[in-house]
Amino acid sequence: MRLATSGGTIDLAQVGAAPGGGMDAGGPGWLARRGSTIGVRGRSVAVAVVVVVVAMLVGGTGLVLVLEQSLEQAVEATGRARAAEVVSRIDANGVATTVASLGDESRTDAVTLVLDAEGTVVGSSRRSATTALSDQRPDIGDYDSVERDIDTLDEGGEWKVVTTAVTSANQTWYVQVAVPIRIQRDTVSTVAVLLVAGTPLLLVAVAVAVWVLVGRALRSVERIRTTVAEIDARALTARLEVPPTHDEIAALARTMNAMLDRLQASDRAQRAFVSDASHELRSPLATLSTAAELAGRTSDEDARTRLLDTMNAELVRMRGLVGNLMTLARTDAHDVVAHPTDVDLDDLVDHEARRLRTTSTLEVQTRIEPVRVHADPALLAQPLRNLVDNAERHAVRRVALTLLTEDGEAVIRVDNDGPAIDPADRERVFERFVRLDASRTRDAGGSGLGLAITRAGLSAQGGRVQVVDHPDGWCRFEVRLPLGPAATAT
Structure with a gap:
């Protein structure tokens, strides 16, 4: 958006623009492309900068527009008040007396004219104002205003001209009051320039603050990561120190400790399972080994038959045990597919x-x-x-x-x-x-x-x-x- 002022034209869309590029350089697409390389800290800074840029753009533009409108309304109110004052003096003292007193008033910020019905100037508060300041001719009691660039006055530049009509001695007279708006436009221009100049400094301050604060927050996460990285199967009893704060970092530490509790319980159960399975398999294997050795040494057919029966029974027992172990292993791995x-x-x-x-x-x-x-x-x-x-x-x-x-x-x-x-x-x-x-x-x-x-x-x-x-x-x-x-x- 471009704002015209007496000091030139200011493009508010450039407020807070980064060197070498505009808003597109910090937009969501850029964050999506860079998010995988700049890390959480960098992304937080980028998001904060983008948010501040958008806020400054929207808020700064709104501020300048509201300020400009407010100042212009104040100028118009001043013109209306001055015109109403002149009208009341005409009603009380007549046109001649009022016109005679206009030149005696030392008003440097406003120019007051009294016109007859044909638009001829019959009185003015400033000698340089010899012609009507606008072509507006409102009805009795109404007020019309217009902005004009008047070069015939000493100051020149933009003026707000307020015109009203009054009846005196059975004639219609027009009162025109011109109030300069150069100062107001200069004020708006100054505010816009300050916004443009101050935005980069604000962005730097925000970036540094976010970088430091996020770094401090991530320092706790880094401690948690380092501690967890040092924990292995031989140190499952280690636990993370939970910070005294009641925030997400403390919740993360508690969650990690709960996970370590589950891992330790699972590791303990797995070790016990392997130990018990080895113990259960040792007995039939020992029986099979002994029976096979005895069967190889004996020549008695009846004894060999009994030994073979024993070996078959132990094999059946081992087959059932292995089958049960496989069933439990599939259950633990959630590998059992149900067909209800x-x-x-x-x-x-x-x-x-x-x-x-x-x-x-x-x-x-x-x-x-x-x-x-x-x-x-x-x-x-x-x-x-x-x-x-x-x-x-x-x-x-x-x-x-x-x-x-x-x-x-x-x-x-x-x-x-x-x-x-x-x-x-x-x-x-x-x-x-x-x-x-x-x-x-x-x-x-x-x-x-x-x-x-x-x-x-x-x-x-x-x-x-x-x-x-x-x-x-x-x-x-x-x-x-x-x-x-x-x-x-x-």
Whole structure:
């Protein structure tokens, strides 16, 4: 935008323009191109500078326009007040007396003329004003104003001319008051020049301030980065110092410490998992090695057959253990892909009850309601089988399977009349390689992974499993599965 003044023309669009380029040099496109190389500190400075440039451009332009309009209104108000004063004197004293007194007034900032109806000057406050200052002829009591470049007056330049009309002695007279606006235009020009000259200094101050403040803020981030970089698998116990401030840096430090807590817990669990897996595999490997050595030395066919049977049993045990380990590894890596569909849960429970009646001598009691859920049948069948096999190993004479709906969920209860699990161990039994002392002699060949696999498989489908109390003191495992929006009770 260009602003015309008596001292020349000022282009306000150049306010705050950087050397060698205008606003485009600091626009969003430039930030997008340079954002990957100048870093957070540089981007913050660039954004702050751009914002200040835009604010100065908009605010400076608005300030100059408002100032110019305000000063011009003040000039016009001065002209109107002077014209009204002359009109009131004509009404009170007449035209002749008023005209005679105009030249006696020492007014250097305004020129006052009295014209007759034909526009001839009959009185003036300045000798150089011998002709009308404008062609405006308003009605009685009205005021018209116009800006004119009048060279006939001593000062010359831009003037604001206010004209009004008055009736005296049955004639119409016109009063014209010209007020110079050169000073006001010079004031606006001076303000605009100061804005243009001061903007680069302001931009430098803003850039330095933002650079320093962001640098101080990033210093804490750098300390956090350095500390985290020094932490490795051997120093997972180290933690970041949380600053006493309640800002984003403190929140970042707390978040990093929470992440380190999770990493340490995961590392501890992984080490324990590897150690327990090695321990579980050591026993069958030792048995296989011993049996193979004895089979190679003996010539007794019966002994060799027994040794081969032992080796086959250990191989089956190792195959199951490795399969369980692979299942848990896929679960930990979230590599298990579910294929949910509508599943008749009562068919799965009934199948396990029939299987248990066929493969064991236990009494199997069932209470099965028809229930349908939306889940992956394969990921449901394995946890259910693990629970039934666990109940079979610990039962004395009876196993009970129950399926019903409760509170919008499918509920499966697997009970056995063996000893109940102590409340302190009810969560620990779902950990990997955990076998309670009371069950070690009974749970021959168990790896301690079945219940861990059960919980992981059910959790992947939004279900949960827990050990709960039984009214008769039995051991009870309870599974709860969401029916889901597409599941219905049949």
